Amino acid sequence: MTEDVSDCDEDPVTNEARRRFLVTATSVIGAIGVVGAAVPFIASWEPSARATAAGSPVDISIKKLEPGQMVTVSWRSRPVWVLHRTPEQLATLSKLNDACKDPDSKADQQFSPKVQNIYRSLEPAYFVCVGICTHLGCIPDYKPTPHSPEMGPQWLGGFFCPCHGSHYDLAGRVLKGSPAPLNLPVLPYYFLNDREIRVGTLADGSMKDWKPNTW
Incomplete structure (x- = not known):
């Protein structure tokens, strides 16, 4: 060897x-x-060139959207919600002012002072926002039923993020005790007519590059 x-x-x-x-x-x-x-x-x-091109305005039909129903569309690869709120849902908002972190929407999370109101919308019945939790970017669930066993006796309806437990009311205002710091973003939009909403821009073509404080 x-x-x-x-x-x-x-x-x-x-x-x-x-x-x-x-x-x-x-x-x-x-x-x-x-x-x-x-x-x-x-x-x-x-963002790639294709992703930037995907930021074009999107038209959403609300003709068949019944009160209490919500539709989701994609804009800039993000979910955009249009919720047709009932009178009962609208009535809950004033009851939750003290429970919200930013009840008057003072943080820069909406495109215009025109939606810096208790409804956070151009018309009270229709709520338009980007459905991304402002904590770590998860997508909240729509939980419209008040006092449900799942959400508890204090729940008046709203949005719940299953990732880390953030709660939002039916105007996308984040509730105290949630890890999310800010309200849900209200992106630029306007009504084309009483049957359609265009999201991602204003009627004059401006604000196509709008961004909130955080998604």
């Missing part, structure tokens, strides 16, 4: 030098790998 003694013939200084080289080389290659993996991930957060 022939024994490999090549490493044994080298003196300790040579072995130490080789060991340092291998450690350094491995560290450098590992760092390059991390950077190489991180760059595509970071780049994915930047």
